[in-house]
Amino acid sequence: MSFMSNLPQKDFEKDLESVKDLKQLEELRIKYLGRNGVINNLLKGLGKLSQEQRKEQGKAINVFKNKIETELNKKRSMVSKKTVINFDTSLPGTKPAVGDLHPTTQVIRKINEFFRYLGYSVYDGPEIETNEYNFEKLNLPLDHPARELADTLYIKEPELLLRTHTSSVEARALSHEKMPIRIVVPGKVYRNETANPTNNSMFYQYQGVLVDKNVSMANLKGTLIEFVKFLYGPDTKTRFRCKYYPEVEPGAGLDIECTFCKGRGCSVCKYRGYIEALGCGMIHPNLLKMCKIDTSKWSGFAFGMGLDRLVMLQYGISDIRRLYDGSLTFLD
Amino acid sequence: MKVPITWLKDYIDFTNETELMDKLTFAGHMQDGPPQEIAGTHVYDLEIRQNRPDCLSLLGIAREAGAVLNKKVKYPQIKPYKSQVGPTRIEIADPKLCYRFNTVTIEGLKVSESPQWLKDKLKKYGIKSVNNLVDITNFVMVEVGQPLHAFDRAKIKDDVLIMRPAKKGETLTLLGAKKISLTQDDLVITDSQKPVGLGGVMGGKDTSVNRETDSIILECATYNQAVVRRTSLRHQIRTEASTRLEKFLHPKLTELALQRAVGLILEVCGGVIVATTDAYPKKFAEVSIKLTLDRLNNLGGVKFTQKQVEEILKKLELEVGPSLNIKIPYFRTDLEIQEDLIEEVLRIHGYDDIPSQLPVNPPPRSIDSMDFIREEQIRDLYAKAGLDEQITEPLTNEKKSILKPVLLENSLNADKTMLRTTLRDGLLGALTSQLKFRKNTVKLFEIGKVYFLDSKGPQEKVMLGVVTSGVEYFFIKGLVDLLNDHFESKFESSDYSIEVIEENVYFFEISLEKIGNVKIKKPLSNPPQVIFQDISLYVPTKTEVGKLIQEVLKTSSLVSKVELGEKPQVSGDKKTVFLHVQFESPDKNLTKDLTDKEKKKIVTVLEAKFKAKVR
Numbered sequence: 001m002s003f004m005s006n007l008p009q010k011d012f013e014k015d016l017e018s019v020k021d022l023k024q025l026e027e028l029r030i031k032y033l034g035r036n037g038v039i040n041n042l043l044k045g046l047g048k049l050s051q052e053q054r055k056e057q058g059k060a061i062n063v064f065k066n067k068i069e070t071e072l073n074k075k076r077s078m079v080s081k082k083t084v085i086n087f088d089t090s091l092p093g094t095k096p097a098v099g100d101l102h103p104t105t106q107v108i109r110k111i112n113e114f115f116r117y118l119g120y121s122v123y124d125g126p127e128i129e130t131n132e133y134n135f136e137k138l139n140l141p142l143d144h145p146a147r148e149l150a151d152t153l154y155i156k157e158p159e160l161l162l163r164t165h166t167s168s169v170e171a172r173a174l175s176h177e178k179m180p181i182r183i184v185v186p187g188k189v190y191r192n193e194t195a196n197p198t199n200n201s202m203f204y205q206y207q208g209v210l211v212d213k214n215v216s217m218a219n220l221k222g223t224l225i226e227f228v229k230f231l232y233g234p235d236t237k238t239r240f241r242c243k244y245y246p247e248v249e250p251g252a253g254l255d256i257e258c259t260f261c262k263g264r265g266c267s268v269c270k271y272r273g274y275i276e277a278l279g280c281g282m283i284h285p286n287l288l289k290m291c292k293i294d295t296s297k298w299s300g301f302a303f304g305m306g307l308d309r310l311v312m313l314q315y316g317i318s319d320i321r322r323l324y325d326g327s328l329t330f331l332d
Numbered sequence: 333m334k335v336p337i338t339w340l341k342d343y344i345d346f347t348n349e350t351e352l353m354d355k356l357t358f359a360g361h362m363q364d365g366p367p368q369e370i371a372g373t374h375v376y377d378l379e380i381r382q383n384r385p386d387c388l389s390l391l392g393i394a395r396e397a398g399a400v401l402n403k404k405v406k407y408p409q410i411k412p413y414k415s416q417v418g419p420t421r422i423e424i425a426d427p428k429l430c431y432r433f434n435t436v437t438i439e440g441l442k443v444s445e446s447p448q449w450l451k452d453k454l455k456k457y458g459i460k461s462v463n464n465l466v467d468i469t470n471f472v473m474v475e476v477g478q479p480l481h482a483f484d485r486a487k488i489k490d491d492v493l494i495m496r497p498a499k500k501g502e503t504l505t506l507l508g509a510k511k512i513s514l515t516q517d518d519l520v521i522t523d524s525q526k527p528v529g530l531g532g533v534m535g536g537k538d539t540s541v542n543r544e545t546d547s548i549i550l551e552c553a554t555y556n557q558a559v560v561r562r563t564s565l566r567h568q569i570r571t572e573a574s575t576r577l578e579k580f581l582h583p584k585l586t587e588l589a590l591q592r593a594v595g596l597i598l599e600v601c602g603g604v605i606v607a608t609t610d611a612y613p614k615k616f617a618e619v620s621i622k623l624t625l626d627r628l629n630n631l632g633g634v635k636f637t638q639k640q641v642e643e644i645l646k647k648l649e650l651e652v653g654p655s656l657n658i659k660i661p662y663f664r665t666d667l668e669i670q671e672d673l674i675e676e677v678l679r680i681h682g683y684d685d686i687p688s689q690l691p692v693n694p695p696p697r698s699i700d701s702m703d704f705i706r707e708e709q710i711r712d713l714y715a716k717a718g719l720d721e722q723i724t725e726p727l728t729n730e731k732k733s734i735l736k737p738v739l740l741e742n743s744l745n746a747d748k749t750m751l752r753t754t755l756r757d758g759l760l761g762a763l764t765s766q767l768k769f770r771k772n773t774v775k776l777f778e779i780g781k782v783y784f785l786d787s788k789g790p791q792e793k794v795m796l797g798v799v800t801s802g803v804e805y806f807f808i809k810g811l812v813d814l815l816n817d818h819f820e821s822k823f824e825s826s827d828y829s830i831e832v833i834e835e836n837v838y839f840f841e842i843s844l845e846k847i848g849n850v851k852i853k854k855p856l857s858n859p860p861q862v863i864f865q866d867i868s869l870y871v872p873t874k875t876e877v878g879k880l881i882q883e884v885l886k887t888s889s890l891v892s893k894v895e896l897g898e899k900p901q902v903s904g905d906k907k908t909v910f911l912h913v914q915f916e917s918p919d920k921n922l923t924k925d926l927t928d929k930e931k932k933k934i935v936t937v938l939e940a941k942f943k944a945k946v947r
Binding site for chain 2: 097102120122148182195201219284
């Protein structure tokens with residue numbers, strides 16, 4: 001015999017349906033769950049029943065009570081949500097203010113993403129450098145043309161200069177870190193130039209270094225061609241050719257087909273059909289030796305690129321000076 | 333290097349010039365732009381590698397062409413002249429500055445217009461014809477790659493040429509009439525009295541040849557290339573001669589160039605040799621390099637056989653001895669170590685044929701720069717907070733430096749004489765630019781280094797700078813609090829100061845040395861053990877509410893946050909402070925009673941320390 005049928009379930013459902021607002025809902029709650037409410041009265045009536053019936057009826061009342069609570073809660077959220085919109089919803093929304101990162105930062109992040117995936121760490125070093133790390137350890141002895149006063153910005157302190165390339169950080173890493181290493185170095189570099197639309201005395205370079213056992217030119221080429229395809233798209237045409245840099249031997253240059261003229265030759269690529277994207281090569285044994293690395297055990301490659309031209313192409317900026325003179329404005 | 337196709341064909345046979353230029357580009361000499369049409373031939377411009385001065389000659393280019401096309405070079409017939417003791421004497425004052433110095437003295441020649449073939453050749457290369465004698469020296473320079481110079485012997489005092497550093501106060505009028513003051517760092521050629529040529533760069537005007545000349549001293553020398561380069565830079569004179577002599581040319585070339593020139597002069601201008609000289613104080617040693625096949629294949633990533641390697645090296649006119657002992661010919665001054673030869677094999681074989689393969693070893697442990705990572709995290713945080721990032725140039729000219737600045741020694745720009753000591757000027761400049769485009773609010777930040785001198789010398793440190801316009805003071809202040817919320821670092825008010833630039837324009841910068849790790853932000857425990865209590869007070873008007881809030885936090889360890897419920901209102905000598913205090917407990921025993929007690933404790937302290945009264 002079930003006592004559920006004795007309980008005023010139908011009444012509750014009817015009452016619930018008629019509730020229109022929170023006030024009526026509260027009245028309903030008092031009616032059923034209040035001190036003198038339906039449930040309490042039902043519980044009071046239990047005393048008249050036999051022990052067995054009491055147990056069963058008690059259980060049924062509890063189930064009913066839980067149901068009431070659940071239904072009231074459900075109704076509450078429904079009633080309270082029913083707010084009337086009485087304003088012009090066609091007005092434009094209010095955007096939260098979100099800032100933008102500098103284009104150079106954005107390009108650095110994109111490139112870092114690729115090299116991190118291949119296990120490279122982002123490494124940095126000082127901008128005020130010594131001759132040792134900026135030149136000597138990079139196989140650039142005193143009489144090398146790259147060391148002419150004209151290119152390098154010296155500071156009024158003996159033997160110190162502003163790094164002319166991020167290769168200085170390569171020399172630091174090779175001198176101080178344990179091999180094997182994989183690092184990339186994005187950073188500011190300085191040259192003594194009169195500023196014009198394509199040259200500035202401060203600009204950004206991106207350097208990469210990998211030293212490990214059994215590293216070959218094939219690894220260098222594989223890494224950089226994948227990189228260029230990541231950066232410029234999978235169909236990018238490349239040219240991997242022999243090129244001279246004192247820091248590497250053998251040396252190479254990776255060019256990409258000019259995206260503007262598709263290799264036919266235009267003013268952007270100086271009628272070459274290709275744009276020089278990266279300089280690279282196998283780290284020169286002199287350099288490894290100067291950094292006290294055993295060349296019979298370790299070999300490696302290094303690559304470097306200017307970032308500014310890349311940023312300018314991607315963001316449609318025609319004058320390098322604008323990148324760093326504070327005039328870059330992002331409108332919200 | 334300009335390469336007139338018809339002239340190049342004197343030394344090497346080929347039909348498809350486009351193919352050749354492509355191959356040379358891949359082999360290291362990049363074609364720079366499309367060819368020009370000059371005097372009926374295509375002239376290509378090749379970008380020659382810095383360490384290959386041998387390729388600043390058509391014979392050098394022909395050798396490269398021979399290697400990539402697998403053809404033999406057709407060398408011109410050069411007949412050595414007989415050395416002859418005569419009236420001309422020469423001297424090298426310092427063998428560290430000049431490695432070899434040769435002359436040939438010729439009498440009874442006739443200077444006149446050049447024959448047509450000679451004029452045509454020089455025109456294609458782009459050198460103006462002067463007379464047969466000068467044209468022959470230029471022709472030989474382009475063909476062989478070694479510059480030479482003819483002096484009018486009648487104008488050389490005592491028939492003597494000396495190679496020595498210039499003396500202070502000496503001057504020289506160069507060809508083209510430019511008069512220069514010489515320094516002790518310049519190397520000059522003098523006669524018995526005065527300078528007659530700027531070593532490796534240009535001859536003097538007063539001793540130059542003309543149509544009346546009938547006797548010459550033809551001079552050819554190998555210099556310390558750095559001396560030539562610096563002299564050329566110092567006097568801002570770059571010539572066809574200096575661009576070659578500032579690089580590592582082998583002394584053997586002086587002999588070859590003179591033989592070639594003398595042969596042509598005797599044929600075209602007539603005359604007889606009356607004296608030859610040769611000062612070569614320290615003979616250059618022959619170079620041999622051993623190449624091992626294993627090293628080549630490991631580094632190159634290509635599997636060569638010894639036979640293949642030998643064939644490639646022979647194409648480059650290198651002498652291949654037993655077990656890959658390679659004798660380096662005089663013209664290849666760039667080949668010094670085994671890796672140089674590995675590059676030779678690879679580039680002639682073709683860089684295109686090197687396979688592409690990602691490194692196979694597992695990546696080593698990260699050595700990421702934590703500084704860089706934190707900077708990136710702050711960039712993200714501030715961009716989320718609505719600030720735009722700027723990067724401004726550290727080279728500047730500060731009117732007022734806040735630290736002892738690092739000054740530049742040799743800047744070309746008057747407005748860039750030092751490194752910045754603050755991000756302020758750059759960011760304020762950026763603000764001014766931005767306000768042209770944005771009328772209402774501008775919020776900018778920069779993360780970059782400042783530079784200064786201390787007792788240990790020049791230092792650099794990373795700063796975070798912020799400038800805002802059109803937002804209230806507490807917005808910019810809140811940006812520092814944001815750092816404290818997100819990083820395990822505590823920036824106190826003594827770590828920075830907010831500068832009021834003008835009404836509604838604020839700036840601060842803060843050193844990132846102190847920045848800690850990113851805090852892990854935990855969600856509220858469930859059910860939340862949080863109870864709020866409001867404290868409403870009167871305090872004397874001058875009370876610093878920020879300090880009062882700090883006191884609340886200090887007084888009860890259960891307080892996790894204190895916020896102002898409303899802005900303090902001043903009335904008479906007192907103001908209202910309405911604090912919304914959040915109590916939080918990691919254990920479950922947080923009760924109303926407990927927080928009531930804590931609240932009481934707080935009020936007692938505030939009454940005592942801040943003369944506060946409960947409202």
